[in-house]
Amino acid sequence: MSFFDKDKINSIQKYSYVFLWSQLFPILIYIINGYKNIGNIEVVKNLKAGIRICIIMYLFFILLSFISPKKIYKFVMTSLIIINVTANIFDLFAYINFGTQINSDIFYTMLETNINESKEFLLNYFNMKFLIIIAYLIYILFIAKIKYKLISFIVGILSVIIIVFSFNLEGNDYTRKYVLATLKSSYVKYQNDAKEYKETLKELKNFNLKDQLTDLNKEESIYVMIIGESGSKYHSSLYGYFRETNPNLKKLKEKNELFVFDDVISPHGTTRESLQKVLTLKDSKNNYKFYESPSILDLFKEAGFKTYWISNQESYGSIGNVVAALASKADYIEYTEISALDSRKFKKYDEALLPIFDKILKEKNDRKFIVIHLMGNHIQYKERVPEKFKKFTDMNNNFNEWQKNKIKAVNDYDNSILYVDYIVSEVISKIKKENKKSYVLYFSDHGEEIYDSKDFMGHGQNGINKYIVEIPFMLWISDNYKKDINKISQVSKSLDNKYITEDLPYTLIDLSYIQWENFIPEKSIVNIDFKEKERYHNNIKYDKQ
Template sequence: MTTFIVAMSLYFGFVLNTPVVSEIIHLSENSQAGLFAYSAPLLLTCLFIVIFSVLALPYLFRPLFIVITLSSAIACFATSRYQIMFDSSMIENVFETHTSEALSFVSLSAIMYVLILGGVPSILIGLVKIDTSASIKSRMFKRLALVTVAVLGILAIAGAFYKDFASIGRNNSYIKKMIVPAHIFNSVKYAYKINFEPELPFRELGDDATLVPASNGKPTLMVLVVGETARSMNFHYNGYPRNTNPYTADKGVISFANVTSCGTSTAHSLPCMFSKLERTNYDRRQANSQSNALDIMHKAGVDISWLDNDGGDKDVAQKIGMKMVGSSSSDTFCDGMTCHDEVLLDGFDQRVAKMKGNKLIALHTIGSHGPTYWKRYPASMARFTPTCDRSDIENCTDEQIVNTYDNTIAYTDYFLSKIIDKLKTYEDKYNVVMMYLSDHGESLGENGIYLHGTPYMIAPEEQKHVPWIIWMGDGYANSRGIDRKALEQRAARGEFSHDNLFHTLIDSFGVKTAEMNKEKSLFSH
């Protein structure tokens, strides 16, 4: 068994943790004691010897180590190819990912990578024969001796390079999140949190909420579009040289140029956006145990509908109800796995007709979700070529990736233009308004980082800088006393975040409640 433990520890220290070792080497390039970085795999090996000596239990070690090895190969692939770190937030995102989204990451290169680094070692683990002829006392002595040697190795390396490791670790705390198999620990932690932590008592907010009628007496009809993975810097409205907003260019939309997200993944950002809690003090467990913006508006009498074409509402609409779009619900927009966002407008008129009074229709889009960007828009709407029509985007050029992503932004713009045109047909009966806001951004290879979900503290601006667009009919603007030019100036110069959405949504319908801070609404001043 000691030979098995050493072999597994060497494999994890020198092979499956190459991404973290490479990062340490990179961070130490300017250090005078740069050689310490090359001791990292040896240090990891010694640490794994201690950990695996505890986990290598008779009769259980084979299935346990096969699971650890296979999942670690997947984690190693994701980290090395896309710089994904499996911290608590990412594990939450993984557990809440729907099937079609998960399958979008499957490619031939990914399968081969996992088979070679995970499948082959797993077969060897299954074939391992453990010598049980020695006495239990003898085996325990060997195990203890092995752990002692490993601990001495850790102390020796720490003694020689403690200052360097401490400096790297203190200034780059994300390093520990890259270590494989940290995802096992975070998965167990997440499972415990979901299944064993007691629910907090629900706290009702906004019981004082009242709806103040618009000055022209018309009810409000709003379409709230919750975007997915759209980054602000690829919107032409916000200074991007390409025209990725050709369809709404003449619609009179207002784009807020400087908006930051609450998180870098949907599982974190989506519930945070609608919560009164702000990014700096946000906790999902607490957010789910109190009324959000939609709940408060519903109490005031706003009829709300949530239609979803992404991975679900993340409990945002748990009190008002949610309808998922089926992947086969439309021959025109769906391929059996996913649907283009236009499917969300099917039956729009019937939906409006069934609702009463002031109405909010929330559309959760799949937007620009990668890595299968080319599946987010019809092939006929590919404005920028050549494109990357494959999920293993690391095998595409940067130009192809950006072209494909920009096509998703242009298609989103087309989708928004259709909503605006539809709302215009209701202006005689309603004060109409559309609001679009993405949950987080995306990395497209900048500094070797792809996709999203990087821990917020070290996440690049590409993942945190999101678009926020508002369109309103004249009736809505006039009835709410909104100076369009003043709002445009504020949108261009001000700094905003997801923290503003809670207050802006409530304010947009004229709802009065002590829970709303008027100064945090985009429509203040």
């Protein structure tokens, strides 16, 4: 009978061994690397789970191959191996770059942002660690050719050990799930989140707050909030970085025009999660959904301001994003990029926002609140900077070994900081010419690790990393505003306050002379009654007691 055909049995044995190792190879990387990073915690459980998954899928593969007709069984086996290898490549890619196996956040990054940013995201992580994936593919091809299983087994184990101890991989844990199950559950979670977002657009409330808010200022005023992207205070000369990355803002500080706050953190290490709290009354303690509480735009609009949102980030991704939903509350919205399917290779530079800003300033309106959302220091740093701002090209002994080895990326990032310095100073210069009661507040949504403390570049990692947690936060105030001596004096006394940007609405209300019956003075960093509180980043307490 063909069911017991000798050639078929031999083929199944050969293919099933390849299938087994296509799963076992990455599992061993996760388990052994976790052991290297955190010791023997959970190693036995991880090994048991990994072996159990491999055996179950191995037996499933053999069974499916046996019951497949002779004419197509090789096609079935080859297809199963290709699917398994492809899934594991995605999983390995996530693990070696982000210290975690594939999850819904990876799908979010790839599918909710636009096509070009997704490409940039992927290109940025085609680095030396990608050799691990190449080694994985080479090994799969190797065992498909070699006859001696003992040799292939020894080579497999040695390869995994060499990989783990040759690369500084951040991962500590193993999901204990079959890779396709992990992919499915992660995608389902992403879809559920996306569905929730669509519902969010429907749920966004229009708050009637006019009776609660009063603008106490009787002068013409223009208030500007600039939201940076992935800006590191540790690469800013205003905060002591050895390179002069803030020459323009430094001059303003020396003239006592710029107030630089020293101890401000972000609530999360990703834009979406961070700005949900920064732009609304949602915080680490309450249970609000971000659309259930008023946003900064709601507060200013109801206080009688015309509100503006101009952005060099996407207006929506393939599904959309939370920030765009919040931005939709503004009276006037303009994006430099109209569509998620924009065919430009890379995004426009942030200076594309300046003509839009000029147009807004020319509008006849006594009260303006303007939000400028920069692309800032977003990953693929070199693409954020025009050629004339690519000043840093050298090596410096102040760098650690990781930074010296990745000097091109560090230089690109520092040049992006220099360029943001230019953009912020240009906005300030334009506001200064208006000669009105004004301020310009700049801060970043979160920080960025640039090989400062580990062999990693980026953000969004779980846990606590001061380079991602702590952010630049600075305030420029116009000459007309400075006439309020008491207010300026209080701002000057506030620069060392420990603050988290989830309380930003209260600071903005305070700075803008808006009286609000629900105002909490201890949440405004510039208020005389400000009180420091426990700060949480990624829902983990940050400040040491």
